[in-house]
Amino acid sequence: MTSAIEETELERRTNASPLPRILKNLTGSVLSIALTMIGLLAVTFIIGRVMPIDPVLAVVGDKASKEVYDAAYKAMGLDRPLLVQFLIYLKDVATGNFGVSTLTARPVAEDIARVFPATLELATIATLLGVVIGVPAGVIAAIKKGSWIDQLIRLVGLFGYSMPVFWLGLMGLLIFYGKLDWVAGPGRVDVFYDDIVPYVTGMILIDSLLAGEFDIFFNAISHIILPAFLLGYYSLAYISRMTRSFMLEQLGQEYITTARVKGLSEFTVIWKHGLRNVMVPLITVIALSYAALLEGSVLTESIFAWPGIGQYITIALFSADMAAVLGGTVVIGVVFIALNLFSDLLYKIVDPRAR
Amino acid sequence: MTDMSQTHHQSWRQWLTTDEPTSRRHAAIVQFYLGWLSFRSNILAMAGLIILLFLVFVWLFAPILATHDPLAQDLSLRLLPPSTEHYFGTDALGRDIYSRIVYGSGITLYIVTLVAVTAPVFGLLVGTVAGYLGGWVDTVLMRITDIFLAFPKLILALAFVSALGAGLENAVLALILTAWPPYTRIARAETLTIRNSEFIDAVRMQGAGTMHIIMRHIWPLCISSIIVRVTLDMAGVLLTAAGLGFLGLGAQPPTPEWGAMISFGRKFILDHWWVATMPGLAIFTVSLGFNLLGDGLRDLLDPKGSKS
Numbered sequence: 001m002t003s004a005i006e007e008t009e010l011e012r013r014t015n016a017s018p019l020p021r022i023l024k025n026l027t028g029s030v031l032s033i034a035l036t037m038i039g040l041l042a043v044t045f046i047i048g049r050v051m052p053i054d055p056v057l058a059v060v061g062d063k064a065s066k067e068v069y070d071a072a073y074k075a076m077g078l079d080r081p082l083l084v085q086f087l088i089y090l091k092d093v094a095t096g097n098f099g100v101s102t103l104t105a106r107p108v109a110e111d112i113a114r115v116f117p118a119t120l121e122l123a124t125i126a127t128l129l130g131v132v133i134g135v136p137a138g139v140i141a142a143i144k145k146g147s148w149i150d151q152l153i154r155l156v157g158l159f160g161y162s163m164p165v166f167w168l169g170l171m172g173l174l175i176f177y178g179k180l181d182w183v184a185g186p187g188r189v190d191v192f193y194d195d196i197v198p199y200v201t202g203m204i205l206i207d208s209l210l211a212g213e214f215d216i217f218f219n220a221i222s223h224i225i226l227p228a229f230l231l232g233y234y235s236l237a238y239i240s241r242m243t244r245s246f247m248l249e250q251l252g253q254e255y256i257t258t259a260r261v262k263g264l265s266e267f268t269v270i271w272k273h274g275l276r277n278v279m280v281p282l283i284t285v286i287a288l289s290y291a292a293l294l295e296g297s298v299l300t301e302s303i304f305a306w307p308g309i310g311q312y313i314t315i316a317l318f319s320a321d322m323a324a325v326l327g328g329t330v331v332i333g334v335v336f337i338a339l340n341l342f343s344d345l346l347y348k349i350v351d352p353r354a355r
Numbered sequence: 356m357t358d359m360s361q362t363h364h365q366s367w368r369q370w371l372t373t374d375e376p377t378s379r380r381h382a383a384i385v386q387f388y389l390g391w392l393s394f395r396s397n398i399l400a401m402a403g404l405i406i407l408l409f410l411v412f413v414w415l416f417a418p419i420l421a422t423h424d425p426l427a428q429d430l431s432l433r434l435l436p437p438s439t440e441h442y443f444g445t446d447a448l449g450r451d452i453y454s455r456i457v458y459g460s461g462i463t464l465y466i467v468t469l470v471a472v473t474a475p476v477f478g479l480l481v482g483t484v485a486g487y488l489g490g491w492v493d494t495v496l497m498r499i500t501d502i503f504l505a506f507p508k509l510i511l512a513l514a515f516v517s518a519l520g521a522g523l524e525n526a527v528l529a530l531i532l533t534a535w536p537p538y539t540r541i542a543r544a545e546t547l548t549i550r551n552s553e554f555i556d557a558v559r560m561q562g563a564g565t566m567h568i569i570m571r572h573i574w575p576l577c578i579s580s581i582i583v584r585v586t587l588d589m590a591g592v593l594l595t596a597a598g599l600g601f602l603g604l605g606a607q608p609p610t611p612e613w614g615a616m617i618s619f620g621r622k623f624i625l626d627h628w629w630v631a632t633m634p635g636l637a638i639f640t641v642s643l644g645f646n647l648l649g650d651g652l653r654d655l656l657d658p659k660g661s662k663s
Contacts, residue, residue: 313510326514
């Protein structure tokens with residue numbers, strides 16, 4: 001509602017069949033994503049090559065004879081040119097073959113599929129908390145710019161940026177589990193509830209509800225609440241800060257003045273007109289913070305004994321299980337890129353100016 | 356007309372704040388001083404600066420400040436709570452945690468300084484070359500940068516260190532490898548806006564070579580945005596480094612690295628809280644210092660970004 005002329009101009013542009021342009025954008029994005037993915041795989045491939053651990057020894061053991069070693073060396077394709085090896089690696093990854101974990105003796109892809117839902121569950125709840133608290137906090141900080149509440153929200157965010165996530169996790173356990181006993185300790189459920197709920201989605205909260213096991217559901221909530229709040233704090237710090245800066249930008253626009261002149265209540269002006277325009281860039285921010293939580297999971301899961309992809313990678317690290325480490329790295333990298341692409345596309349669809 | 360005697364009696368302050376500088380150096384000093392004045396009025400940024408100066412102070416005087424040998428073990432003194440003898444208590448091997456934190460400041464400074472010096476320079480080089488030359492060089496370099504940007508930092512660092520082997524040097528290398536891409540982006544963006552300016556044309560017509568133009572005429576103009584970004588990034592670098600240390604991939608025992616110390620205290624968190632809490636507070640304080648300073652510098656050097 002900038003001005004009547006601009007509005008019609010905007011409408012004309014949006015109505016002039018936006019689909020081809022989106023498609024063209026999409027092809028461009030897909031192409032660049034494909035290149036990025038190949039680059040990502042090149043990096044993990046190179047990492048796999050420079051490691052001091054001999055991949056052949058990891059398979060045949062160090063007591064193997066020369067013949068066995070050579071046979072395995074050939075069987076693993078290590079005698080072929082690097083480029084060929086890389087292409088084979090690309091094909092393997094594209095078909096979901098990340099090799100076999102030396103630790104679990106199962107295909108890495110299978111392992112990851114089993115642990116990933118736990119990470120997803122934790123990151124989703126954390127992001128929800130971050131959005132539900134962070135967005136209103138950011139809006140309030142923008143409205144009351146410079147006041148004590150703005151400073152307080154800024155400080156809370158700044159603290160979040162400055163604390164090591166694993167340390168905050170330990171402090172949370174110490175206070176809320178050790179001293180106050182408000183929440184349950186590490187793990188997803190208490191030990192005696194382990195492996196009772198049949199595996200459906202891999203997310204304990206959903207699976208326990210599906211199985212009608214409400215005891216387990218509430219037990220799982222008391223387990224997830226602390227790690228989710230701690231991770232949520234990090235996304236809250238980021239989301240509230242970005243919301244504040246987007247909102248400040250919107251509040252300076254003329255349409256806000258117009259809405260006020262029209263006599264709309266301050267509540268409608270800010271929470272309806274202002275927030276609606278903020279939602280567009282905010283989607284990107286939320287997607288990015290979701291992606292960052294997947295990364296944060298590596299440290300948090302290790303603290304809370306949360307059986308997700310982060311813990312899977314860290315355990316694999318210590319047993320020199322490179323197939324598992326690189327497989328996990330690729331999966332997190334791919335999800336990261338996919339979330340970026342998704343937020344980018346959504347941005348373009350929602351905001352006509354970005355097309 | 357200026358009164359000569361008055362000019363001679365100008366105080367330092369007037370000389371420092373004049374709007375008619377007499378030389379280029381004078382102008383630079385005036386600008387720096389005015390910047391300092393506005394920076395000084397920002398309480399939070401000053402707090403950040405003081406925290407970081409304090410860190411340097413602790414590192415310089417570690418042998419005097421430490422009350423015990425940071426590596427000396429005494430199992431009869433294990434897991435003692437904080438007291439006047441052991442300010443922050445002792446760990447599971449009877450080592451004084453306060454002295455270990457004091458000596459750990461050196462490792463923190465070592466990591467942060469190395470990353471802060473190398474990653475931005477590398478990023479600056481790649482970004483300005485890409486921006487100035489344009490064409491396929493730009494495309495290739497930026498594509499590579501995007502690939503590194505697409506990786507989550509900690510995961511990439513983790514994969515690097517696991518391949519290269521755990522250790523402080525490899526951790527720093529991994530941090531540098533993950534830290535340079537944003538600087539490339541910034542430097543390229545700045546270069547694109549400068550590239551076609553008339554003063555660059557003038558230098559070029561005087562016969563200056565490409566690298567001369569990039570290093571002598573483009574770099575100085577990119578520096579301030581890079582510095583702001585470096586300060587803001589250092590908190591993140593510190594946290595990632597601590598994370599690597601926590602996972603056992605950074606400095607190896609018995610080095611008093613803060614992240615590794617937290618991991619060491621993890622097993623005792625419920626009964627002996629101080630072992631993990633104290634080094635965490637140290638990390639928190641220093642990274643808060645970087646964040647506060649970075650925020651202040653951004654307000655000062657980058658007025659566009661100061662709104663947020």
